[in-house]
Amino acid sequence: MIATLRYEFLMQIRRPVMWIVYGLTFVVLVATMWPGYRTLDLGLGDGHDPKAAMLASARLTMSLLAIVYGCLLADRLIRDRRLGIATILEAAPCSAAGRLVGKYLGVCAATAVPIALVFFGRAVVYTFTEGKVETLAWSLAVFATVILPGLIFLGALALAGPLLMPPLPFRVLFVAYWFWGNLIPADMMPTLSHTIFAATGDYAAYGLFDRARPDAVVYGWPDAALNFLRPAATPAVAVLWMGVMVALAAAILLLTRLHAARSES
Amino acid sequence: MRIRLSQLTKTYKGGVHALKGIDLDVPTGMYGLLGSNGAGKTTLMRILAGLLRPTSGTVLLGGHDVTTKEGRLAVQRTLGYLPQDLGVYPDLTARQFLDYIALLKGIDERSARRRRIGELLEVVALTEHADRKLKGYSGGMLRRVGIAQALLNDPRLLIVDEPTTGLDPEERIRFRTLLSRLAGERTVLLSTHIVEDVAQTCRYLAVLAKGRLVFQGDVGALVAAAHRQVWTVTTSGAAPSTGRIVAALPHGSGMRYRVVAPVPPDPSARPAEPTLEDGYLALMEAAAPV
Numbered sequence A: 001m002i003a004t005l006r007y008e009f010l011m012q013i014r015r016p017v018m019w020i021v022y023g024l025t026f027v028v029l030v031a032t033m034w035p036g037y038r039t040l041d042l043g044l045g046d047g048h049d050p051k052a053a054m055l056a057s058a059r060l061t062m063s064l065l066a067i068v069y070g071c072l073l074a075d076r077l078i079r080d081r082r083l084g085i086a087t088i089l090e091a092a093p094c095s096a097a098g099r100l101v102g103k104y105l106g107v108c109a110a111t112a113v114p115i116a117l118v119f120f121g122r123a124v125v126y127t128f129t130e131g132k133v134e135t136l137a138w139s140l141a142v143f144a145t146v147i148l149p150g151l152i153f154l155g156a157l158a159l160a161g162p163l164l165m166p167p168l169p170f171r172v173l174f175v176a177y178w179f180w181g182n183l184i185p186a187d188m189m190p191t192l193s194h195t196i197f198a199a200t201g202d203y204a205a206y207g208l209f210d211r212a213r214p215d216a217v218v219y220g221w222p223d224a225a226l227n228f229l230r231p232a233a234t235p236a237v238a239v240l241w242m243g244v245m246v247a248l249a250a251a252i253l254l255l256t257r258l259h260a261a262r263s264e265s
Numbered sequence B: 001m002r003i004r005l006s007q008l009t010k011t012y013k014g015g016v017h018a019l020k021g022i023d024l025d026v027p028t029g030m031y032g033l034l035g036s037n038g039a040g041k042t043t044l045m046r047i048l049a050g051l052l053r054p055t056s057g058t059v060l061l062g063g064h065d066v067t068t069k070e071g072r073l074a075v076q077r078t079l080g081y082l083p084q085d086l087g088v089y090p091d092l093t094a095r096q097f098l099d100y101i102a103l104l105k106g107i108d109e110r111s112a113r114r115r116r117i118g119e120l121l122e123v124v125a126l127t128e129h130a131d132r133k134l135k136g137y138s139g140g141m142l143r144r145v146g147i148a149q150a151l152l153n154d155p156r157l158l159i160v161d162e163p164t165t166g167l168d169p170e171e172r173i174r175f176r177t178l179l180s181r182l183a184g185e186r187t188v189l190l191s192t193h194i195v196e197d198v199a200q201t202c203r204y205l206a207v208l209a210k211g212r213l214v215f216q217g218d219v220g221a222l223v224a225a226a227h228r229q230v231w232t233v234t235t236s237g238a239a240p241s242t243g244r245i246v247a248a249l250p251h252g253s254g255m256r257y258r259v260v261a262p263v264p265p266d267p268s269a270r271p272a273e274p275t276l277e278d279g280y281l282a283l284m285e286a287a288a289p290v
Ligand SMILES: Nc1ncnc2c1ncn2[C@@H]1O[C@H](COP(=O)(O)OP(=O)(O)OP(=O)(O)O)[C@@H](O)[C@H]1O
Pocket: B012, B013, B014, B016, B017, B018, B035, B036, B037, B038, B039, B040, B041, B042, B043, B044, B084, B193
């Protein structure tokens, strides 16, 4: 498992295309989110509060970079078979489940590195421009609770999805899923957005950091469908959300393993 | 490592009967597995390597049953496998790729790994290219990386699936010589449809045809299968219509044919000395007449 983790990380982090796509998307991010990305104020006038600013930075960063994250992971699992290398790996005396977990951790970690760089880079810049050292502590807390659980779930989803369809249509669907299930307002159409299954980290932001919403509602939309999936954001629900993300990832990996075991014979 | 198969069958999901009741006993040393396309060679080798579950029958390798989890791990620890459709990670160098496989094979100690990889790169003559990315390697070089990865754990059983296909003649000869040098104490199971490769390296062999074992024994016995079945026919008229023509050469104003057939294909046919290839063809003729 450690060996696979190490080499999968290495191979992904050295992919030029990863850095290029992230780089371009970052430019798009800054351009479209200007001046929000400069002030880190999403309309509440709290851009000078490090905690609120880091939450805003997390939301802006993830809004576009999560798409890149998913798309860059899409070919990683099926690649072993495509390259014809699966046979050699399977003939090695180690467990297939261990290799799957190693691959998941390795490639997801590598693909998350640019997101971490962007997020923490912004935090460092903020620390200097605002002269507030506590920003760094807030940025760590926000990354671990708001961004990371989402990446854990999205990583498993993006690795396993292409077992059901080729990577290209999967990527298109993934982008559509990201907007539909995470970004659009809950009352626009029936959606997973802002539910306990959304990967944006809003529950952690609202539940753990009592971030306020622009319309001052703690959570939930009065008339949206699926509102039973949108409990009010409390610290307990925020922790539940993290558990849901991890559990979904584990379930997807388990299904992936079963799928592989079935097609082996 | 001794291989014993009894009543081994494999039926794929779509209903393809790839192996039909194979009984086979493979001793140590170099062993050839001959068969035409689709005969079931790869299927058999994948079962031996623990990658595929047989539909029925028993598979014992050095006393271990590969169909159990413990047996499979025990076999895989002393197994080297060079698959037919070998792939590599294009962005790794040969040294990195071998390092990865060595880790998977459980060679955890860094210095041991480094030493072993160094040795094997020498054996397959790739030392000077070892730090280049694999995407720049030729087919022959990749095949040598493939054999190096198979040898990392100093296997007692080496399974190589059609390793010489697609290699130029020099590379092919170098490769099969390397294989027979490696045999020694090990069991090397070499599958191929190139009779010459077996003729030059193996004393014992088995022949698969359409999922059935149609021959097992030594090379001499297979040659003997074509005894009184190889003929030369020299004619300026039409080619012989019965039997399998294995060679046709211009001869004077006509042609000289070499024919494998159970009976003389022509009144003028003269018996000829059989080769291993003739034996193989005679066997194929008996198994499935054209
Ligand atoms: N995964 C599979 N699913 C269904 N049928 C298969 C599968 N793999 C192989 N077969 C079939 O099983 C038979 C034996 O195939 P196998 O690959 O073992 O032959 P082979 O002797 O290795 O042939 P070749 O010389 O072409 O490599 C063929 O008819 C093939 O079509």
